[in-house]
Amino acid sequence: MKYLPLTLNILICVFLCMPVAVGNGSEKNNEIRKPQFAGRFYPDDPAGLKSMIQGFVTKAEKTEIRLPETKALKALIMPHAGYIYSGLTAAHACLALESRTAKAAHDIKKVIVMGPDHRTGMDHCAVSCVAAYQTPLGQIPLHRDAEFLAGQSDIFQKALGCDKTEHSIEVVLPFLQFSLDHFELIPIVMGQISRKDLKVCAGSIEKLIDKDTLVVASSDLSHYFPWAEAVKRDRQTIEMILKLDSEQVASSYNRLCGCLPVAVLLDIAQRNQWQPVLLHYSNSGDTAGDKKSVVGYTAIAFYGELFMTHSDSLTKKTSPEKGRALILLARKKIAEKLGLEFSIPEEMNSILEEDMFKAKRGTFVTLTINTRLRGCIGSLSADESIVQGVKHNAVNASFHDPRFPPLSKNEFKKMDIEISLLTEPEPLGFSDSKDLLEKLRPEIDGVILRKGRRSATFLPQVWEQLPDKKRFLAHLCTKAGLDANAWQLPDIEILTYQVQYFKEE
Numbered sequence: 001m002k003y004l005p006l007t008l009n010i011l012i013c014v015f016l017c018m019p020v021a022v023g024n025g026s027e028k029n030n031e032i033r034k035p036q037f038a039g040r041f042y043p044d045d046p047a048g049l050k051s052m053i054q055g056f057v058t059k060a061e062k063t064e065i066r067l068p069e070t071k072a073l074k075a076l077i078m079p080h081a082g083y084i085y086s087g088l089t090a091a092h093a094c095l096a097l098e099s100r101t102a103k104a105a106h107d108i109k110k111v112i113v114m115g116p117d118h119r120t121g122m123d124h125c126a127v128s129c130v131a132a133y134q135t136p137l138g139q140i141p142l143h144r145d146a147e148f149l150a151g152q153s154d155i156f157q158k159a160l161g162c163d164k165t166e167h168s169i170e171v172v173l174p175f176l177q178f179s180l181d182h183f184e185l186i187p188i189v190m191g192q193i194s195r196k197d198l199k200v201c202a203g204s205i206e207k208l209i210d211k212d213t214l215v216v217a218s219s220d221l222s223h224y225f226p227w228a229e230a231v232k233r234d235r236q237t238i239e240m241i242l243k244l245d246s247e248q249v250a251s252s253y254n255r256l257c258g259c260l261p262v263a264v265l266l267d268i269a270q271r272n273q274w275q276p277v278l279l280h281y282s283n284s285g286d287t288a289g290d291k292k293s294v295v296g297y298t299a300i301a302f303y304g305e306l307f308m309t310h311s312d313s314l315t316k317k318t319s320p321e322k323g324r325a326l327i328l329l330a331r332k333k334i335a336e337k338l339g340l341e342f343s344i345p346e347e348m349n350s351i352l353e354e355d356m357f358k359a360k361r362g363t364f365v366t367l368t369i370n371t372r373l374r375g376c377i378g379s380l381s382a383d384e385s386i387v388q389g390v391k392h393n394a395v396n397a398s399f400h401d402p403r404f405p406p407l408s409k410n411e412f413k414k415m416d417i418e419i420s421l422l423t424e425p426e427p428l429g430f431s432d433s434k435d436l437l438e439k440l441r442p443e444i445d446g447v448i449l450r451k452g453r454r455s456a457t458f459l460p461q462v463w464e465q466l467p468d469k470k471r472f473l474a475h476l477c478t479k480a481g482l483d484a485n486a487w488q489l490p491d492i493e494i495l496t497y498q499v500q501y502f503k504e505e
Contacts, residue, residue: 219258
């Protein structure tokens with residue numbers, strides 16, 4: 001469905017000289033979620049806890065695991081039992097977190113942990129609204145997307161106590177803290193939701209995933225079968241997971257206590273073509289229990305492209321190398337208009353002929369000289385192919401941006417080019433101005449503001465200069481020729497989109 005005029009070309013002014021005010025326009029909950037299971041499921045002494053995890057990791061290092069060398073770690077399945085039972089299996093996730101591939105791909109800054117509801121029997125997903133989770137290893141602040149997610153639909157609601165009694169999220173956190181320097185958390189306790197809602201749930205969570213995000217599904221396997229029967233059953237379950245069979249996992253009985261978190265993860269993995277790798281399997285009969293009645297555990301890692309963006313299927317395929325080809329294309333087109341010689345390497349020309357660049361997509365081209373804006377023009381609407389859009393916008397940004405004189409030959413070598421590929425803009429539903437502020441996601445969403453025939457947009461990159469939501473919207477209103485406070489009016493329209501962008505080196 002289209003929500004914009006067919007040929008909406010909008011200039012982006014980055015406001016590099018604007019003063020910056022810090023804030024997000026919404027009140028914060030300062031409550032800290034204290035550890036409830038330290039001293040029961042795992043040691044409550046920081047030194048003892050670190051020592052225990054290190055011991056498990058040392059044992060795990062003896063396991064031969066072949067991890068992908070050219071892929072990035074995207075997700076994990078981890079167990080959440082007492083450490084004497086499942087700690088060794090959970091420690092295998094640390095090996096994936098600390099591998100060369102994970103480190104080279106990106107620094108994980110945001111972790112989405114999905115755990116099953118063991119105690120309340122709720123029919124929705126509860127998102128914690130505290131300021132931070134605490135374990136003996138320190139505090140983990142909540143990511144701002146947690147609050148955003150809690151307002152997305154009836155499926156996601158702010159947790160009203162169930163997060164404080166649930167162990168499935170808390171128990172995996174020390175392993176993550178052990179391997180990651182610093183990250184922010186989005187904790188989701190999942191109740192009994194329908195298959196239809198599961199798909200909606202997966203789609204909403206997928207929108208929060210960027211290149212610095214790790215998704216964790218917390219789950220044990222079968223419960224209380226004799227050892228041999230449990231091993232057979234658990235191997236079947238692991239095979240379902242490795243085949244990314246979310247439907248079968250979601251409909252299974254007594255195969256995973258976290259069947260819904262795992263099914264959501266598999267649904268996301270299917271769309272993003274993540275590759276699952278089995279890290280370890282064990283059960284309580286192998287570790288600290290008898291073999292008459294056991295609980296199973298597994299650790300599975302998921303790997304994807306080194307450059308991860310939002311849920312848009314085309315954008316996920318656009319690697320840094322493909323982005324470089326687009327930058328060279330823009331530079332070549334500008335050189336032609338200036339009468340300069342500039343050639344693109346043959347291997348880059350081959351990339352530009354790939355089918356993905358024939359797809360229609362909104363594009364922007366931004367020019368800077370010494371980090372200062374020199375020109376920026378683009379199209380929000382998907383009226384032409386990526387290649388054609390980059391060509392046209394490169395010329396327009398260089399010679400037809402009314403804020404600047406035409407680019408000169410002397411400036412050609414001094415300028416830097418940035419290419420932005422846009423997802424389809426979607427209306428943002430909100431009840432009032434306060435709700436709008438809560439739902440905006442700085443540095444993630446590009447924003448289109450419309451009132452009648454007046455409209456303007458800022459790319460997500462503009463959040464770097466205007467991180468305060470109110471100032472961001474005020475400047476956007478001014479750009480559209482409206483009063484700075486027009487964003488608070490009831491008839492204002494807001495659409496959001498996401499961007500994958502490539503900067504020239």
